Structures are given as structure tokens and as C-alpha cells.
Amino acid sequence: MRPTPPSWLKLLVPVKRTVDYAVKIRVGPKGVETKGVKHSMNPFDEIAVEEAVRLREKAKDAIEKITVVSIGPAKASEVLRTALAMGADDAIHVETAEDQVVEPLAVAKALKELVGTESPDLVIMGKQAIDDDSSQVGGMLAGMLGWPQANFASKVDLDAAGKQVTVSREIDGGLETLKMQLPAIVTTDLRLNQPRYASLPNIMKAKKKPMKKLKPEDVKADFTPRLETVDVKAPPPRQGGAKVESVDEVVAKLKEAGVL
Amino acid sequence: MFSSATRTALPRTATRAFSASARAKAETLVFLETKGDSLVPSAANAITAAKKVGGKVTGLIIGKDEASVKPAVDRAKKMGLDALLVRTSPALEHALAEPTAPVFAELVKKGGYTHFAAGHSALGKNLFPRVAGLLEVQQISDVMSIQDENTFTRPVYAGNAISTVKSTDSIKLFTVRASTWEPAQEGDKEAEVDVKEAENVGPEWVSEELVKSERPDLATAPTVVSGGRGVKSKEAFDETIIPLADALGAAIGASRAAVDSGYADNSLQVGQTGKVIAPNLYVAVGISGAIQHLAGMKDSKTIVAINKDADAPIFQVADIGLVADLFEAVPELVKKVEEAKK
Numbered sequence A: 001m002r003p004t005p006p007s008w009l010k011l012l013v014p015v016k017r018t019v020d021y022a023v024k025i026r027v028g029p030k031g032v033e034t035k036g037v038k039h040s041m042n043p044f045d046e047i048a049v050e051e052a053v054r055l056r057e058k059a060k061d062a063i064e065k066i067t068v069v070s071i072g073p074a075k076a077s078e079v080l081r082t083a084l085a086m087g088a089d090d091a092i093h094v095e096t097a098e099d100q101v102v103e104p105l106a107v108a109k110a111l112k113e114l115v116g117t118e119s120p121d122l123v124i125m126g127k128q129a130i131d132d133d134s135s136q137v138g139g140m141l142a143g144m145l146g147w148p149q150a151n152f153a154s155k156v157d158l159d160a161a162g163k164q165v166t167v168s169r170e171i172d173g174g175l176e177t178l179k180m181q182l183p184a185i186v187t188t189d190l191r192l193n194q195p196r197y198a199s200l201p202n203i204m205k206a207k208k209k210p211m212k213k214l215k216p217e218d219v220k221a222d223f224t225p226r227l228e229t230v231d232v233k234a235p236p237p238r239q240g241g242a243k244v245e246s247v248d249e250v251v252a253k254l255k256e257a258g259v260l
Numbered sequence B: 001m002f003s004s005a006t007r008t009a010l011p012r013t014a015t016r017a018f019s020a021s022a023r024a025k026a027e028t029l030v031f032l033e034t035k036g037d038s039l040v041p042s043a044a045n046a047i048t049a050a051k052k053v054g055g056k057v058t059g060l061i062i063g064k065d066e067a068s069v070k071p072a073v074d075r076a077k078k079m080g081l082d083a084l085l086v087r088t089s090p091a092l093e094h095a096l097a098e099p100t101a102p103v104f105a106e107l108v109k110k111g112g113y114t115h116f117a118a119g120h121s122a123l124g125k126n127l128f129p130r131v132a133g134l135l136e137v138q139q140i141s142d143v144m145s146i147q148d149e150n151t152f153t154r155p156v157y158a159g160n161a162i163s164t165v166k167s168t169d170s171i172k173l174f175t176v177r178a179s180t181w182e183p184a185q186e187g188d189k190e191a192e193v194d195v196k197e198a199e200n201v202g203p204e205w206v207s208e209e210l211v212k213s214e215r216p217d218l219a220t221a222p223t224v225v226s227g228g229r230g231v232k233s234k235e236a237f238d239e240t241i242i243p244l245a246d247a248l249g250a251a252i253g254a255s256r257a258a259v260d261s262g263y264a265d266n267s268l269q270v271g272q273t274g275k276v277i278a279p280n281l282y283v284a285v286g287i288s289g290a291i292q293h294l295a296g297m298k299d300s301k302t303i304v305a306i307n308k309d310a311d312a313p314i315f316q317v318a319d320i321g322l323v324a325d326l327f328e329a330v331p332e333l334v335k336k337v338e339e340a341k342k
Helices: A043-062 A076-086 A104-118 A137-145 A200-206 A247-256 B004-009 B012-016 B020-025 B041-052 B067-076 B097-111 B122-135 B234-248 B256-260 B291-297 B326-341
Strands: A009-014 A017-019 A039-041 A063-072 A090-095 A122-126 A149-159 A164-171 A174-181 A184-188 A211-214 A227-233 B027-031 B056-063 B083-088 B115-119 B140-143 B145-148 B151-156 B161-167 B172-176 B192-197 B207-212 B223-227 B251-254 B281-285 B302-307 B320-323
Touching: A009 A043, A009 A104, A017 A076, A039 A043, A039 A076, A043 A063, A043 A076, A043 A122, A043 A149, A043 A184, A063 A076, A063 A104, A076 A090, A076 A200, A076 A211, A090 A104, A104 A137, A104 B122, A122 A137, A137 A149, A137 A184, A137 B097, A137 B122, A149 A174, A149 B097, A149 B122, A164 A184, A164 B122, A247 B302, A247 B320, A247 B326, B027 B041, B027 B097, B041 B056, B041 B115, B041 B145, B041 B172, B056 B067, B056 B097, B067 B083, B083 B097, B097 B122, B115 B122, B122 B172, B140 B151, B223 B234, B234 B251, B234 B281, B234 B326, B251 B256, B302 B326
Parallel strands: A009 A063, A009 A122, A063 A090, A090 A211, A122 A184, A149 A184, B027 B056, B027 B115, B056 B083, B083 B192, B115 B172, B140 B172, B223 B251, B223 B281, B281 B302, B302 B320
Antiparallel strands: A017 A039, A149 A164, A164 A174, A174 B207, A227 B161, B145 B151, B151 B161
């Protein structure tokens, strides 16, 4: 073991491969069709990776390592490569079966196990995945670990020397600022930053960065779903298209609808 | 089965209970969110959802001390609850997740509740997953309807698909989408209130710099006025969208194009990667209606679109569409809305 200065911090960034946000999804007989559909990194996770990289650009040597982790099928390694190209140092891929549904609770349990082995000081992740829209993993993990949490972060100030993080978080009707001792968990909101594009040289370099492959057994997580999906339907289409000719008619219709 | 007319004619209790055994078994605790000393509007919607489970429904209010939540308690106890718990501690003042989640987890365990519900607000989204982590159950987020005590429907893929899930957990933890549930009304019956100091409060938290805006919050506002690329500049956004929002008492939203062009703040973005909202009235000004934007507002009760392009996709979902130059139509609308209010 080499001697480690006390302020050296490790960051863990969980990322998810989801259907690309620009895709208009289709609901088939077996639920949402994901085969042959463009996938990419969950947009909120991209923001998390960007924030981790920016924190290091600011704190320089104080941050020893940024590890990205994804739990998912073989192709999830692609989003890990993207994260490495954005500036993460190494990656962990917990590879699951192609059609395995991994619920937030299972993800949180697996991450808890990885926190045990990787011992990060700060976990940064997206506030929600745009496929299941659960918005749960960050809070669940924080609860399981007994770590402080700051969800929906719009600003993160890391004091590496003091092992503290100050987070402005989006709440209904405003912002709230929290100061937490590390280790802690932060989930990212859309306004936190603008993720960078990975440059071609960085994409090439990312191919050489280490990626550890794990199996679900390695993280001791039981991936059996607690929720059985009964069915998935397309929402009822909206009856729109009623046009009016003047502002007066708009006001009249609003009165009719009882909203004015 | 019954026709819808017959069903509405049945007494409420008959429609909400699924079977005699479900009624006897289910015990629902519902967290009622407060702001200042009053209940937030969505708490009343959460009560309705909790009643839909069938069985006994107990409300839960937390606060710094008894006095700080008295108006909320006075209102909540008349809303048809079977019981109301009030748990107080100075650490619970801001309802932060760390001190609050252990209190909730303990109450659910000790009280033998089968269901625990809250609104899917920023607060509910912050608190409930932590409670779920402590109880090791798979939470169900943003519930739109409840079929029976185990079966819930919820939107996935930003509302582009509706998923029905059946929970196998012994405790069902769920947050409810306020806009799909009618608010519970106040009645004559008063629930018995049990006030105690909270046990098992987690570590106290440092909270500071609470910034508050006077305008209604975008996520929960009943009326929202949104501007898009068609507004053309930040100045024009401020000159057209803000007065209309003021006239309607509305929150302000924006499309991604407007946010990216710097007309409005990121936090105002409505859409798949921004906020997903369902107000009573949504006014889209200079917004073409890309699928990502529609995903964030298509559940609004009434949609008004003002756009000069008659072929804009927004008109396919708008209940009231006006093909006009927004720079002429919006000021006129502001004037007429203000006249109409008098």
C-alpha cells in the first residue's frame, strides 16, 4: 500500500444505458419495444459524469479516482466507454442477462456492495432514469448506507480538504442548500451542468482504460423483481386540434372550460 | 360489469373497497406534506389515493412542534381520515430525508401498516426512496391509478407508456401523481389526532439559504404559461410570457429550445428531460410541440396553443389553438384575461 494523503477522494458514478431520449418509443404487445432502438447514456447520468470530471478539474490532485459503474446487459459497456471518454478513470460493469429487469432496489443493493469494495467518498448519480422514471436509487442507497443525501442538485461545491460538500438542490418552489460531511450521495438535476462531448482522441484513449467485469453474484444482489409487470399500454391519445379564430374566442373557451 | 353511470351512483365506500377481505386487511399511512404551517394542495390528492387502497387510512404530519403545524392538522383531521398522527421534533422542521426517513420507517414497522403513501412532489421523491432503502422494499413512484391493494399503474418513458405493476412486497410504499387524483374534501367527521414527539430521529441537518420565489412552482402550479423558440429573445420572453403568467396567476415554463437559447432558466424546462407537469391549464406560446416537449405537458387538462404555423404539431394536442402572431395575440390575451377577471 502506498501512503495516501488524507484528502485524496474517490468518486463513484453509477450510469444507466437507456433508450435515447430523442426516440419516440413504441408500445408493443410485450411492453415498450427496445430491440433495435437507439440507446445512450441516461441524460441525468451524463450530467453526473460531467460533474465528477469538473470537480476533479477544480480540485485537481485532491480527487484520486473517478470510477463509473453500470449494471445491465453486455451493451451497457458502451455507456461506460462513453463515461471513460468524458474523463472517468476506470469502469465496473455488472453484467446481467439481456432481458433481466433490474429494479431500483436491486441496483441500490448492488451499489451498496460496490461502495463496500470501492470505498468512494462521494457517489454522484442522475436523479432518475428516463426509462422507468422511478427516481429512487440515490435515496435508497443513501438509506441503506446511512449516508447523507442531496437529491436534485443544481450546484455542487466540494471542499476536498475539509471532506465536505455543499449542494444547492431543487425543491418545489425554490432551492435549498445543504452542507454534508463526506461520504455522501448526490443526485443530479438537469440544470447542474452541460455535459461535454467526448473528443475522438479521448474516445480512443478510453478504449485502453480499465473496465472490470462482474457478475450479479459478485455484488451479492438478488435481482428477482419485487414488482410483477402486469401490462404496459400506450397512453390514451389526446383529442386536440380544435382551432379558434381570435383571442376573444380563446377567452370565451377558457371561461367555458372553467379555467378562467 | 356496471355501466359507468351505475358505478358513480354507488356509495363511495362500495367503489373503493375491492373485497371484504381487502377492506379488513389494508392499513394505509399517508404522509401529508406541509409548507409553512399549512397543508400543500397535493396532500389532499394523496389522501384520495390512499382511500382507494381500501381499508383504514391514517394521515401523518410532521413538524418542529405542535404549534408549527396546527393549521395543517386542523384541516387534515376533517378530510375523511380514520386517524391522524402528528410527530414532532426540532430536527423534522425541514422534513429533510436523513432525520425523517428513520421516523417514517419506524412508524410503518411498529404500526403494522401495509401501505405507505405520499405525493410525488420534490419532497416525496426525496424522502420515500430513503424509507424504501431502510425497509428494503421496492417503491412504486408516481402512481396514477390503483387497481387493487397490490396493483398500481404508473407512467414510464416520460408518460409515453403506462405500466401496471403488482407488488409482492409486504409493505407497499408508493408516491402518487397529484394531477390524476381528485383532492379529498373537508367533511364533518373529525379524525382523532395522536400527537407525540418523534422517536428515532436521525442526525440533525444543516439547512441554509432557502430561496423562495413569489411565483407558483412549475411542478405543482394549476396554471402554466410556457414560451418557446418562437418568442425569439430573452427580452421578448420577459415582455410577453411574464405578463400573461401574471394575468393568469400562472407558473412559467419553457421549451428546451427557449432554455438552450437563454430565454429562460433551465429549471423552467418542460419536457422529457425537464419537468413533467399536468396543470389544469397549459398555455404554449411559440412552441412547435416536439415529442420531447409534449411528453412533459400532454396530461394537462386544457391545452391552449398560440403559434403562427398552422401545421405545428402542438395543434394536434391543443384543446384551444390559435394560429396568430404571438406578439400581437399575447398582449391582447393579457388584456382580455384581466378584463374577464374583473
